[in-house]
Amino acid sequence: MPLSMSWVRRLLIPVILISTRVAGQEQSPIWLEQQTIYAAVNSSTLNCDRAAIGQQNVHRGIPPEGSSTSYYSTQQQELHPLCIAAPETAEQIAKAIITVKDQECPFAVKSGGHAAYAGASNIQNGLVFDLRNLNSVHISEDKSIASVGSGNRWIDVYSVLQEHKLAVAGGRIASVGVGGFLLGGGLSLYSQKYGWAVDNVRNFEVVLADGAIVNANADTNSDLFWALRGGGSNFGIVTRFDLQTHPLDLVWGGTELVALSDLASRQSALNLREPFDWTLRSASNNMGRVLRQGLCFIGKCVHSRDFINHFVRMAEQPDTNAHMYTFFAWFPQLRMMGAGGSHAYLAPVAEPPAFENMTSMNTFFSTTKLRTLTDLVKELDAFTLSGYRTYWDTLTFKVDAELISKLWDIFLEETHEIKNIPNCQPATNNQLITKRHIALSEKDGGNPMGIKSEDGPLFLFSITVTYTDPMDDARMRNAAQNVMSRAKALAQEMGLYHPFVFKNYANGETDVYAGYGAESRQKLREIQKKYDSAGVFSRLQPGGHKL
Ligand SMILES: Cc1cc2nc3c(=O)[nH]c(=O)nc-3n(C[C@H](O)[C@H](O)[C@H](O)COP(=O)(O)OP(=O)(O)OC[C@H]3O[C@@H](n4cnc5c(N)ncnc54)[C@H](O)[C@@H]3O)c2cc1C
Structure with missing residues (x-):
């Protein structure tokens, strides 16, 4: 059985609170600046302002509460729209879109604001349709x-x-x-x-x-x-x-973390060292190593081969109530690289046989239990980092254990330096697109995504790098892009590459629709x-x- 959650909470929550406060402090000047812009819009004759006229919920002078901070990433929060329209009906949107068209007004549309890249659903000097009031x-x-x-x-x-x-x-x-x-x-x-x-x-x-x-x-x-x-x-x-x-x-589900028994041998095979240099960071990284060794000593370690095989086997799992995804990531609070998985079983069955490979593993942290769906998705949300700078990207590959193992090595190499930057959390995750999933999608007329049953099983290999300092933008992006370009080249070499790009995890520059196929x-x-x-x-x- 995994260790109880309470000690991990004790360890993590102060860190989470500190990082939330840091993020909050960084946002306040942006917020004030926005108020100034909103006040200016009031007397402006700009096209965008006119586009919004006639709507009850146009916010001038004072932006709607949380309109900036409700974006997931700082890059989106930083953009300054001229005005925000928060319509309550489709008719109001219809009226506004005609004016937008007539006035040639640049605009953005925002629902939950979770697209990570700048400009996906916010806009500099334009109009934002904030759909928050379409909430029935x-x-x-x-x-x-x-x-x-x-x-x-x-x-x-x-x-x-x-x-x-x-x-x-x-x-x-x-x-x-x-x-x-x-x-x-x-x-x-x-x-x-x-x-x-x-x-x-x-x-x-x-x-x-x-x-x-x-x-x-x-x-x-x-x-x-x-x-x-x-x-x-x-x-x-x-x-x-x-x-x-x-x-x-009720559903059964939660998140489990594993320490890897072969991490040190992987790192030394890749010639990745954590030299001790009498700095706090160096000391804490070595603490992470000691923690992992301690976990292994008490039997709370898993070989990466077993963990990867669990994921690969799930591609053939016939029980359709079972859903999971895995990640391999830097855990900044624990100062160590580790793996984990989030599991959900869509029926009130504790430790369902479909997840036997995982539940029998020596995880050191687990939140899995019987619970409501709302409880599960709130917990999964609490593990994500909103209000940070972030870079996302994704590729699609055929499911193969050897490929995944090599992808982990690429990730270790390319993030070895950046992981030591304060507040930086690089992570990759693997998510299955099984043959059954694809076949279900082909029913009822299908969709434009261009994946065929014979292509599967596939998995999405995605990267997220989360950090705080805008000065690190280029460095983080380069590291993430290196991971992804090497991953793509490797998969192509192994004959396991698939051109599909999952729009929801793609960065803003990716030509998503090229991945759907020319037709x-x-x-x-x-x-x-x-x-x-x-x-x-x-x-x-x-x-x-x-x-
Ligand atoms: C923490 C986190 C967890 C995630 N988990 C998952 C997951 O489990 N599965 C998954 O598939 N994806 C997931 N995603 C990705 C997410 O689905 C995408 O980022 C998605 O675009 C977010 O939708 P949104 O409405 O919140 O974002 P927004 O930024 O508001 O919108 C995203 C894009 O959709 C457009 N848009 C939004 N609403 C409308 C509309 N009504 N009409 C026309 N255009 C519209 C926007 O203009 C924008 O281009 C996750 C993202 C984050 C940050």
Whole structure:
């Protein structure tokens, strides 16, 4: 059994509190500066200001509470829009989008603000449509459909559905927004049961560039319906998603951490050393080594081969209630590299046999238990780092243990230096796209993402580097890009590379739609032309991945 959580909490929580305070202090000057800008907008004749006229919820002088800090990354928070419109209805958006079009006003659309790269859902000197007031959650009479306003965060949706012992395929982290998550495909706890989260959308209500409010579903505007299942913000502003509900009681799940018994031998084979140089950092890194050795001494260690094999075997796991992802990361609080996994079982079964390989491992930290879905996604959220600078990127590979092991070595080498920068947390994670998941996604007309059943099983290999100092931007980005370019070259050499790019984890410069394949991209472009012939969403909205 893993050690109890309390000692880890005691160790981690002070660190988390300190880092939150540091992040808060850094934001205040930005906040004041924004107020000045909002005051200026009041008397301005700028196009963007006019675009927002006529709406009740235009914030001038005082920005809506938390409008800057509600972005996940500092890079997004740092942009200064001229005005923010927080509409309450699709009709208000429709009216505004016509003015935006007439005035040629640059704009951004924000749901939960969790896209990590600058400008995805915020804009310098433009108008932000903040969808926060589109926050209704309505359950149909027969309880089969949840109609969800596109400004909701997943925690709000799950909280309502839980009262009815229902759930939908949505985010695994409480604060992620409904809008961006679904329009990027959405990898949910239900992927083994129902494919991509967006495959569970039965109808989209969309405001088009000409102000028309339309539905897109299997019968009406079916080409747009197909395009929105992974095509992002290129077609209109989605105001409501009608989602298939699924019965759900308690789930079993949580996060487990493992110390690696072969970490030292890996590092020395790679010639990576932690020389002792009488600095505090050097001392603490060596403490991390001692901690890991201590954990191994008391039998709380796992060989990386066993851990990786657990992940690989899950690609063939027939139990569709079982969902997991793994990570290999620098744990800054513990000053050591380690691995871990987050697991969820969509039924009230403690330690389900599907996870036997993991539950029998000597993990040193575990939060797994029977719980509600809201409890699980809140906990997973607490492990993430919002309000930091961050760099994300992702690639797709065929599942192979040897490849994963080599990817870990690349990660160790390329992050050996940056991990010592204060507040830096480099991490990679592996997430499965099983054959079953792909087959489910091909049903009901499919989607534009371009993955075929015979391609699977695949996994997403993603990197996140989190840090605080803007002076480190280039260094962090270079380190992450080195990991990813070496990973891609290695997978290509091993014949395990797949061109798919998962939009939700891609950075802003990635040509996501190239990864969907030429045929899909061409079809998406034609659909975009049909529904937005003036190019409002391609020309005036700089954020988001372009077709
Ligand atoms: C901590 C964390 C955990 C995550 N976990 C997962 C996960 O489990 N599975 C997964 O698949 N992804 C996950 N992601 C990735 C996440 O799904 C994407 O970043 C997604 O874009 C976030 O959606 P959002 O609405 O919060 O973001 P936003 O930044 O608000 O929006 C993202 C993009 O979508 C556009 N957009 C948003 N709403 C609309 C709309 N209604 N109409 C038109 N365009 C719109 C925006 O303009 C922007 O380009 C996670 C991200 C973070 C930071």
